[in-house]
Structure formats: structure tokens, C-alpha cells
Amino acid sequence: MADTPRPLVAVLDFGAQYGQLIARRVRDLHVYSEVVPCDISAAELGEMAPDAIILSGGPASVYADDAPDMDPAILELGIPVLGFCYGHQIMAVKLGGEVGHSDVGEYGPAQLMRLGSSPLLDGTPNEVQTVWMSHRDSVSRAPEGFMVTARTEACPVAVMEDPRRRLFSTQFHPEVRHTEHGERILRNFLFDICHLEPSWTMDNIVEEKVAQIREQVGDAKVILALSGGVDSAVAAALVHRAVGDQLTCVFVDHGLLRAGEPESVDHVFREVFNIPLVHVHAEERYARLLAGVTEPEEKRRIIGTEFWKVFFEEAQKLGDVTYLAQGTIYPDIIESGARKTGGKASTIKSHHNLIPFPEGVHFDLIEPLDHFFKDEVRELGTTLGLPDEVVYRQPFPGPGLAIRIIGDVTPEKLEMLKGADRIVREELDAYNARLFEETGERNSAHSCWQYFAVLPDIKSVGVMGDERTYQRPVIVRAVESSDAMTADWAKLPWEVLGTISKRIVDEVPGINRVCYDVTSKPPATIEWE
Numbered sequence: 001m002a003d004t005p006r007p008l009v010a011v012l013d014f015g016a017q018y019g020q021l022i023a024r025r026v027r028d029l030h031v032y033s034e035v036v037p038c039d040i041s042a043a044e045l046g047e048m049a050p051d052a053i054i055l056s057g058g059p060a061s062v063y064a065d066d067a068p069d070m071d072p073a074i075l076e077l078g079i080p081v082l083g084f085c086y087g088h089q090i091m092a093v094k095l096g097g098e099v100g101h102s103d104v105g106e107y108g109p110a111q112l113m114r115l116g117s118s119p120l121l122d123g124t125p126n127e128v129q130t131v132w133m134s135h136r137d138s139v140s141r142a143p144e145g146f147m148v149t150a151r152t153e154a155c156p157v158a159v160m161e162d163p164r165r166r167l168f169s170t171q172f173h174p175e176v177r178h179t180e181h182g183e184r185i186l187r188n189f190l191f192d193i194c195h196l197e198p199s200w201t202m203d204n205i206v207e208e209k210v211a212q213i214r215e216q217v218g219d220a221k222v223i224l225a226l227s228g229g230v231d232s233a234v235a236a237a238l239v240h241r242a243v244g245d246q247l248t249c250v251f252v253d254h255g256l257l258r259a260g261e262p263e264s265v266d267h268v269f270r271e272v273f274n275i276p277l278v279h280v281h282a283e284e285r286y287a288r289l290l291a292g293v294t295e296p297e298e299k300r301r302i303i304g305t306e307f308w309k310v311f312f313e314e315a316q317k318l319g320d321v322t323y324l325a326q327g328t329i330y331p332d333i334i335e336s337g338a339r340k341t342g343g344k345a346s347t348i349k350s351h352h353n354l355i356p357f358p359e360g361v362h363f364d365l366i367e368p369l370d371h372f373f374k375d376e377v378r379e380l381g382t383t384l385g386l387p388d389e390v391v392y393r394q395p396f397p398g399p400g401l402a403i404r405i406i407g408d409v410t411p412e413k414l415e416m417l418k419g420a421d422r423i424v425r426e427e428l429d430a431y432n433a434r435l436f437e438e439t440g441e442r443n444s445a446h447s448c449w450q451y452f453a454v455l456p457d458i459k460s461v462g463v464m465g466d467e468r469t470y471q472r473p474v475i476v477r478a479v480e481s482s483d484a485m486t487a488d489w490a491k492l493p494w495e496v497l498g499t500i501s502k503r504i505v506d507e508v509p510g511i512n513r514v515c516y517d518v519t520s521k522p523p524a525t526i527e528w529e
Ligand SMILES: Nc1ncnc2c1ncn2[C@@H]1O[C@H](COP(=O)(O)OP(=O)(O)OP(=O)(O)O)[C@@H](O)[C@H]1O
Pocket: 224, 225, 226, 227, 228, 229, 230, 231, 232, 233, 250, 251, 252, 253, 254, 325, 326, 327, 328, 332, 353, 393, 394, 395, 396, 397, 398, 399
């Protein structure tokens, strides 16, 4: 753990819906934070030596048979602890307090009333403040040594504190934006109670990452999987800063890219970055491998496996390459339910860059962004001096258009999808640009974060020029988000949707209908496969 930034806050995850959100809030306050599974032992956690611990919420009831448990010795490590909701309840139980199951739950806003002086609530209103609750169980008696410093109508122990042992907990959720003074409470804990230094700034991160990469790589050669997307561009800038001309970038054209993309990646990376770039033409091998494949995870597996093979072949050609760098980010790992988080998240979809190496292929991986969220990656890109046109590109998945064509991938379908997608991008790029001009914000409340077309595996009847058509529809997907972990469908003006629809049907042969996807994530995901 020598590489972990300091100070460090460990978030014990009891299965909270948005466990990552707590880590994010802490990181927003410039303190590095990582999520660890709740069943970590006190010894393991002691080795990690966090400077503070946060216990997350969770869906279970503390007294249920299969309720997630924690090692009580963690509360005796002498490290300050702050618990939320389930974390509040389990702390009470472990230290000899009582938790009861109440008849009425508290969900959503609640009025918090303070009961005297409180280091945790310092600087928040003395009378009432709005907090966000989501619970059924309640602490009915605080453990010995604790003072109860706030309550709500339904919850007698809404906040409890033992400043001597530096143990604190709240029934409500300070990490959600709807808790009025949540940020202040978190600040009180981190800075006034734990005395942490807010030193996790982008400049420090760049320095630290560059030093780490340099140490890891020494004078070996590195290839970097470059897609032209934000993550790999930022990774390239970091690795290049660390090892200079030991780096070669490899861009794979698998034939599943958007119209105009291969040319623009070539241009940006040769002209703007001046990093050696190998452009691999793998269109035919991918077309062959994907022919007739319809199952989404199977597509992802094939594409991911072939990526590894291509990179390995290029590495052999360059000779002596041990390291492969790529722009893996935190959500890729979380959603793939893959390595490293160690948590209880289930597999939603296998991101291509996390698929196991096929036989005969091996690299040591360099993934400098594997603990960052998208918006943090963008900030890092700006700090590294990357131009806005790279930093604010919309994300594009590695498996490309293959996961936007439902059913098998054929050259005809690819052509149709590319045509429709180009129009969606042109119209929504322009829409975003207008909003940017009006608001001065890159990701304002109504701008689209990601937008594209999807080609489903169905046909429908239409009439064009007095003639019957029996052709495909296209689905337009446009979402608002900041980190792809959650998203809402974009409330686009009717005129914009109308123009997109008309242009697609007029300009793209084979398409006679346009639909708009109005589902948030969750329950849907951003991509269709
Ligand atoms: N066509 C490609 N050629 C080479 N590497 C690729 C390609 N597509 C994806 N990758 C690798 O897989 C990683 C993950 O892809 P992903 O799409 O998440 O990131 P990105 O393309 O860098 O950024 P963005 O999410 O903004 O599109 C990339 O960072 C890159 O290392």
C-alpha cells in the first residue's frame, strides 16, 4: 500500500446503493478515499492504515441472520470512525447500544433537531435543518460513552458522538446532496475532528502518478492502448510525461468506430501530441470474428480478447515491450464486477479492457486512472494541458458500434448506424455548444453528456413517397450525467428531436422511423448492450 495517497479515508461498504458516492464526496474535499469491503479484518485495515474510517449505509437489518458484519476490533484501532445509517446502527450494536425495528420508516426529508453542543454538527443550524433519511431500524439506546446530539420526530438517536474515542455516527445520509449541511458535516469530521490535510489536488496527483509510473517502468518500453477517447488520452499524457519516448501508442481500428473517427484520432495524436502512433487496421479480422454473434456478453468477450491479441502482436513487432498502459477508470472496474474493488457489486457488463488475457498473451498493466471517476479524469486532463476538444469529448465505448447494433453485426447495419449516429452527434454537438454559450458551463443542467444512435433488430412499416416501406427504426439515446454511474435521459427540446428524426429518415437509407429512449440509469444502462 506504499503507493496509496495520504491522508487516506477508508469507506467500509455494507452494500450501500451508492457506496462510491461517499468516497467521491471525500475526494471532492481533496482527501483521497477508497472503498473497501465491510468484512475486512482489523488487522488488514490496520495495515492499510487509513487516517479515518467511514461506515456506509446498507439494505440489511443489523439483526438479520445474513446481515453484513464488521470486525468490532476496527472500532478499537484508535482511528476516528464516522458511520451513516446502517453504519450508525452497527456501531451502536457493536459497542453495546440497542437498535430496534420501528413500525414506521423515515424515507426522504426529515427535520433534524440538535440537542446541545456537537463537534460533528458544528456550524450547522441550532434549530432545525433538513437531512435525508432512508431507514426502518433505529438506534433506541446509544452505547455508553456517547452523547446523543440530535434527533428527529421519528428517530430519538439521529446523531451520536463520543469525541474522546473519536467515534461518530448519523442515522441520516450526509453524502447525498439533499442533506442541506451534509458537506459541512463531512468537513467537520475530516478537518476539525481528524485534522486531515486537504492535499489531494490535481497538481499533486499528476506529480505522484508520474513518479509512480517512472518507478514502475524504469527504462523498459511501454505501449499504450489509445482510442482517442478522454481516458486513454489522459493516460497517454501521464505516461508520456513519465517515460517520454519509451512510449508508443497503439490505436486499433476494429471497423466499429464512428464516422470520421479514425482520421480524427490520427490527426490529434500525431499533430497535437507528437507521440509515436501505430494505427492498426483490424477491420477484417473483427468482421470475421463477429459474424453471426448476437449475445451481448459474447460480443464483448470477442472484442476484448482480440484487442489483447492485437496489442500483443504489436508489442512483438516493437520488441522488448513488457508494459501495456490503458485508460481503465473506476466505473469500468465497478460495473464489470471485476478485480480490485473486492466489494459485493454484481457484474452489469464486462468492459472490454477488463477481460482476462487469452492464452499466450501477457502484459504488466499500467492503469494510472483505475481509481478515478470520469469527471476527475477530465480535471486531470486539463491540469495536464490537454485541449478542451480532447478533454470534453463524449465517451465512446471500446467495443464501439458493435454494442449499439442489437443482434448480429453486418456491414449494412454498420453503415446505417454510422449515418444515423453522425446526425445525432452533429445536432447535439450544436445543441451543447448553444448551451455552453448561454451558461458558460461545459456540463450544464441540460446539456447532453453522451448521445448516440442504436440500431435494434426489428423492422416496421412506413410510407415514403407514396410507397410502402418495411425498414429499420433507429433509437436515439441522449443522457445527462457526470460520471456514468447514474444518468437521466436528456429533456431535449421537441424541435431538436424533430430535426434529428427528420434528418435521419431523409438522409440515411434503410431507416423509416426514429424513437427516443426515455429511461434513466438505473434501471436501464446508458448503452443498450
Ligand atoms: N480502438 C481502440 N484502440 C486502442 N485502445 C482502445 C480502443 N478502444 C478502447 N481502447 C482502450 O480501452 C480503454 C477503455 O476504453 P474507454 O472507451 O473506456 O476509454 P477511452 O476511450 O479512453 O475514453 P472514453 O471513455 O472517453 O471513450 C481505453 O482507455 C483504451 O486504453
